[in-house]
Amino acid sequence: MRHVKTIAIFFAALILMEVLYRITSFTSDLKKFSPEQYRLLHISDSADILFFGESSNTTFAPYDSIPYSIAELAAQQMPAWRWKSITKHASHAGIYKQWLNALNPKSVPACIVITVNLRSCNADWRYSALEPALQQALVMGKARPRLLNRFLLALGFYPHLSERLAQKAKLTEWDTTCLPVSKNYPYKTVRAWDDAFANGYYCKPDGSWDMDKIQLACHYIKSYAFALHAENSRIKDLDAIVQWAQIKKCTLVFNIMAENLNYAETLVGPELTRLMRFNRDFIVKRYSTKGVLVIDHLESVKGADYIDQNWTTEHYNQNGRIAIAKKLSQVLLKNLLNP
Amino acid sequence: MVPFIKLNPMLFNSFEYLLFLPLVLGLYYACPNKWRWISVFAASCFFYMQFVPAYIFILFFIILLDFTTAHIIWRSTGLTKRLWLIISLSSNILLLAVFKYAAFLLNNIFAFFQMVHFTNASAPTIDFILPIGLSFHTFQSMSYTMDVYRGQQKPETHLGYFANYVLFFPQMVAGPIERYKRLGVSLKAPQALSFESWRAALWLIGFGLCIKMVIADNLAPVVNQIYELEQPNIIQAWTAVLFFSVQIYADFFGYSTIAIGSAKLLGIEIMDNFKSPYRAASITEFWSRWHISLSTWFKEYVYIPLGGNKNRYGPWVISILAVFALSGFWHGASWTFIVWGLLHGIARITEGRQKPPRTIFFKRIIIFLIVSLFWIFFRAPDFKTAWVICKACFGFTDNTIFTNYNLSLWFWFFLLWLIEWFLNDQRFDIRMLQVSVWKRWCVILAMVYCILAFGGTQALPFIYFQF
Incomplete structure (x- = not known):
């Protein structure tokens, strides 16, 4: 009986601790460890359109004279609508899915725009070293007792692989997954393709290897040589987002970002751009039939409008951002009822 | 591979x-x-x-x-x-x-x-x-x-x-x-487990988790950040030095306490590894309180076979230096660890073979500062970093910009001293039995709340895991 009493006192104290934590530290901890979820709790009341993005939304070229993000530019085209955007570098569908759960359920915006970055579906991004930090930033917003969330955060209890394990998983995928390339194309896996280019595919006039070009070509291969399928974890996340939107009855927009196809073709060849288009078509077909407004920007930005000419990113200068924002706002204006 | x-x-x-x-x-x-x-x-x-x-x-x-x-x-x-x-x-x-x-x-x-x-x-x-x-x-x-x-x-x-x-x-x-x-x-022959030993074991595990997660893991990011600076200022250098002293103690003491608690749950007793080392008034005393199992290992299997205290002065000095250099080398394959060991050895030699005088408060502070400065060579990844921190500690730095560190972090630093004061040279479970039930409940609830609400968020591994 004495022990029962002791345990009861302990549990009562735990409940009091939860209350104390909510009153004293929770808000500051949420702001510190999960700033996006903190913002989401407060902005959904005041937004008609909520835009989720990654670095493509807010990266500017040093020579830009228009310092507005894609979301801001689109909002300027639709003054009657209240826009809010949440941007976090390296985020992806898996993160957006969690953000949606952090929205105030009583005031879900009329429309949610999800940035779909094709590269985010590749093995490099899925097993990225940035993933643990992204997952860590979600713990505080989970629907559990707040004090438990804080404790689990300290214990490092969130889904993540060690760097070496992630590297191993990535390499295995590159080694073993057969790509749907043309029958006669000699490189059937990312590894084979990458090896072929890495071993002196480009040479300088003096016969030495052109390492800059080789490295960039290899990077393009690792970034875009994959074929989407229903089992890809990003596709599963997008499916979950669609399901969420159907339950909440809000308009869902998948905004497929532009990629530098011309350069990919020049550098690696048409087999790579064929795969990129295949992946775009996969998303368009899969989600258009599920009631999602899929806006395809894949080939909307000119090669010169990419800020990083020597790497694969979706960072556009003002021309690129304006082109995307314009198309996005046009589709939304056409499809959304007035606010 | x-x-x-x-x-x-x-x-x-x-x-x-x-x-x-x-x-x-x-x-x-x-x-x-x-x-x-x-x-x-x-x-x-x-x-x-x-x-x-x-x-x-x-x-x-x-x-x-x-x-x-x-x-x-x-x-x-x-x-x-x-x-x-x-x-x-x-x-x-x-x-x-x-x-x-x-x-x-x-x-x-x-x-x-x-x-x-x-x-x-x-x-x-x-x-x-x-x-x-x-x-x-x-x-x-x-x-x-x-x-x-x-x-x-x-x-x-x-x-x-x-x-x-x-x-x-x-x-x-x-x-x-x-x-x-x-x-x-x-x-x-594990001991039969009574309610008292279960309770003591859980106290020890909780206490170990508390000092590791709350003190060590909250101070670690600041220490790491300062050790990565190219030119820290004097305040930053001393912050890193003092915080690391507390971090490594809380980290290793925390680990050992959880180990003792976990073993106790199986009815198995393992030895204490720490006895308030920063209360030491000499380097000799420090080593009788810090990582006791390693110190006694080196004493029994290296120092005494080399002649120990019976040696004449010259061989004694050599045996002390050898033991401390080996102890440093045991920690890690780097010259910085060897230097750390040798510094302790030299300090030990300067104290001579006599038993140190009774503890006085002022001497404790001096020894804490000396040990803290020695830790620089333990913590720094190379001599260059160690030298940068050493110089900055004594004001040889061009960086005079005052960085406004989160002063609340000093709370965790002083918490350790509060705990040391509470423990009064005794193991946590034993000390808990000496205080009133009310005080005991207060300590337990404060400890649990600290673990739940204030644990460091980087889930850092224990420092000694790498050895």
Whole structure:
């Protein structure tokens, strides 16, 4: 009986601790460890359109004279609508899915725009070293007792692989997954393709290897040589987002970002751009039939409008951002009822 | 390439361990007494294999080697006996040399050859992942064979119990480095578990988690940040030095306390590894309070065989320096660790052979500051960083910009001193029995709240795991 009493006192104290934590530290901890979820709790009341993005939304070229993000530019085209955007570098569908759960359920915006970055579906991004930090930033917003969330955060209890394990998983995928390339194309896996280019595919006039070009070509291969399928974890996340939107009855927009196809073709060849288009078509077909407004920007930005000419990113200068924002706002204006 | 890569060591401050421990306890107490060693063995193997599973064979090798050689040593006499001891010890040391010191030794040999223009070649790259806790279990196992050699310990006849002595999961990866006469006996005849021992064990685990997660893990990011600065200012340098002193103590003391608590839940007693080391009024006293199991190991198996206190002054100085340099080298394959050890050795020599005078408060502060400054060489990844911090501590820095650090972090620094004051040189569970029920409840609830609400968020591994 004495022990029962002791345990009861302990549990009562735990409940009091939860209350104390909510009153004293929770808000500051949420702001510190999960700033996006903190913002989401407060902005959904005041937004008609909520835009989720990654670095493509807010990266500017040093020579830009228009310092507005894609979301801001689109909002300027639709003054009657209240826009809010949440941007976090390296985020992806898996993160957006969690953000949606952090929205105030009583005031879900009329429309949610999800940035779909094709590269985010590749093995490099899925097993990225940035993933643990992204997952860590979600713990505080989970629907559990707040004090438990804080404790689990300290214990490092969130889904993540060690760097070496992630590297191993990535390499295995590159080694073993057969790509749907043309029958006669000699490189059937990312590894084979990458090896072929890495071993002196480009040479300088003096016969030495052109390492800059080789490295960039290899990077393009690792970034875009994959074929989407229903089992890809990003596709599963997008499916979950669609399901969420159907339950909440809000308009869902998948905004497929532009990629530098011309350069990919020049550098690696048409087999790579064929795969990129295949992946775009996969998303368009899969989600258009599920009631999602899929806006395809894949080939909307000119090669010169990419800020990083020597790497694969979706960072556009003002021309690129304006082109995307314009198309996005046009589709939304056409499809959304007035606010 | 390491086979069966896993590389997620199970940390005491992880959700996995908080699940693992109750499962092990369930399994352990479900087994009849006679078979409990099997559950400890299985749990220890599982615990160890969370890192690199294939490395369990290193431990099996150590177990089989020392189990066998101990029996041969016990039965042999004269030169044969000594020969088998040498075989056992050198095999253990060879393992350490291959996995821990090979890269260091090769780099230094090649650097020497380059210096005397013998070769221009650079050392071959060695990319071994250091087996977790290798220094701890090799030293533990070596102490057993040396005790058998000296006739202080009968060889164990049950391979399972001996395996558990080397593998016992609570102390396998970061000590305390136990002697067989203590842990072996406890493993063979665990105490019956009473409510009082369960309670004490849970207190110890909670206390260990609290100082690790709340004090060590909150101070670590600041220390790491300052050690990465190219030119810290004097305030930053002293912040890093003082915080690291508290961090490493809270980290290792926390680990050891959780280990003692976890073992206690199985009815097994393991030794205390710390006794308020920063209350020491001399370096000699510091080493009788800090990492006690390692200090006594070096004293029993290196210092005394070298002549110990009976030596004349010259040989005594050499033996002290050798012991401290070895102790530094034991920690890590780097010259910075050796220098750290030598600094302690020199400080120890300056104190002479007399017993230090009774503790006075002022002297304690001086010793704390000296030890804190010595830690710079322990913490710094290289001499360049150590030199930068040392210089900055004494004002030799061009950086005079005051950085506004989060002053609340000093709360965790002072919390440790508050805890030390509360402990009053005693182990937490014993101290708790001396205070009133009300005070006890206050301490427990404050501790639980701190763990739940203020744990550091980087889930850092224990510092001593790397040794």
